[in-house]
Amino acid sequence: MSRFRLTHSEMPLRARELALLPKRRPRPAKGIEAGLFHNAMVFLHELRVVPLAALVVLVAALDVGAGQWLGAVSTGALVCAQAADMLLLAGLSRKGISFAPLQHQWLAPAVLRLIGALAVTALAGVTQAAAADLANIAVQAIGVALVIRAYWLEPSGLGLSRIELEIAAFRAGAEIKLLHVADVHLERRGRREDKLVELARRARPDAILYTGDFLNLSFTHDPKAQSHARDLWNELSAIAPTYAVAGSPPVDPQPVVAKILADGRATWLRDEARALCVDGHTIQLIGVTCTHDPVGDGERLRCVSSQARADLFTILLYHAPDLAPQAAALNTIDVHLAGHTHGGQIRLWPYGALVTSSLYHKQLEMGLYQLRSMLLYVSRGVGLEGKGAPRARLQCPPEVTLWVLRGPQG
DSSP states (O other): OOSEEEEEESSOEEEOOOOSSOSSOOOTTTOGGGSHHHHHHHHHHGGGGSOHHHHHHHHHHHHHHHHHHHOHHHHHHHHHHHHHHHHHHHTTTTTTSOOOOHHHHHHHHHHHHHHHHHHHHHHHOTTOHHHHHHHHHHHHHHHHHHHIIIIIIHHHOOEEEEEEEEETTSOTTOEEEEEEEOOOOBSSSOHHHHHHHHHHHHHOOSEEEEOSOOBOGGGTTOHHHHHHHHHHHHHHHHHSOEEEOOOOTTTSOHHHHHHHTTTSSEEEOSSEEEEEEETTEEEEEEEOOOOSOHHHHHHHHHHHHHHSOSSSOEEEEOSSGGGHHHHHHTSOOOEEEEOSSGGGSBEETTTEESOOOOTTGGGGSSEEEEETTEEEEEOOOSSOOOTTSOSOOBSOOOEEEEEEEEOOOO
16 A cells, blocks of 8 residues: 555656666666767857857858858848847847856857758748748748747746645645755856745745756866855755765766765765754655666665665655666665756657656656656756757756655545
């Protein structure tokens, strides 16, 4: 008999039956962060050393070359859209939305716009110049609207999701509120971090549960970012007792996490179980450090679980969703909280996430899942991917999740 019943969720519940170990596993010497996507983002990030003026000259030369094929009107629409992108992206840091170097953030959409203009013109044909011009004006205008939405609006729209469970062992009327936060990826204290503190205060949780990735990968060893992160987590820990696990090793090296949590206000769970007592009821938290090795991490999960109490409602904190099949097979864990995927950040209907970084790819990309009798929640997270990845979200707004655990009604 299950120890809980799902009574409310703003996300649909999807059942999954998955192999205990994923077919694709990272090489132990390299890890999941050394994949093709990660290497591409590292390469693009190196463009930050190239003067912005040089990139503008390069794109202008490409535009001039393509202009012989596009015509004056379509080329003008393209250049105006590229200039609008420059102004919009340059304003992100001033508004506290993202703090990435402008070089790679601007170059990618600029080149994509050029490719799109050439494709539209090719589809229209050389005899349909007027139609091609109108289509290019429309496409470039839509592109500007998408930049506004993906780079300005959605990353700033941190929201609160809510899930409610009825816990059989609780007395009637009892209630515990837990705020799940994932993937803050702080670059500098900005708009999202301020909203996170505001939401936490408004939710008034009994505890805050964090599933890792404190800093943006581009700012992991930045002393100012570390200081801002330390201040943020001290502020959150003053709102409610806070329990955290480290995220991906390149993002959350243990010495860096130790600096961020140096004041000891937040509890850093490192392959251990802790009891959380609220209003006379006790639940159990298990925190496992993520290395993205499902074999080794699974062994440590089983070791910690074997030493934990089996009679308590138990929540697993592990950064990625990739241990979920092994956690569910234990039959002692009720809820697994995870992040890591960011929901893909860029989602295109109806396919969904283009990239998830999960070893199970799209099987566990975002939201609420049931594996056996265990619930898994994969958060869209708060922050944005680092290095050369676009500081953008599309159809994937950031979130924190409030879990409300209640005793049986009536």
